[in-house]
Amino acid sequence: MVTLGFLPGDEQARVFSIRDQDGRLVDAQRWGGLFDLSLDGSGDRYTGACDLVEVARLGHFTDPSRPWEELGFDLQRRVTANEESEVLVMN
Structure with missing residues (x-):
C-alpha cells in the first residue's frame, strides 16, 4: 500500500x-x-474519473457536477460489544 x-x-x-x-x-x-506522482497521472490512476490538474486549478471542491462531489454519507446503527453506536458510512 502506498500513502501519497x-x-x-x-x-x-x-x-x-x-x-x-x-x-x-x-x-x-x-x-x-x-x-x-504527477497531478494528471494520479487523477487518472486513483480516481479514474477526474483530472487532479483541474482540481488544483480550482482550489476547491464546490461544483456539484464534479465526480468528487458525488460522495454521500449515511448514519447507520452498529452494535459492538453490547453497545449501540452510530457510524458514518461513505457511499
Missing part, C-alpha cells in the same frame, strides 16, 4: 509511506520513483 499526499503548491504527490503485502514498511525513497 498533496500539499498546497505541490506539482506532484509526496510519498509518505510504502508497505508490502505483509504490512512492513518499504524504503519510500528507493521505490517511490516507480509511481507516476
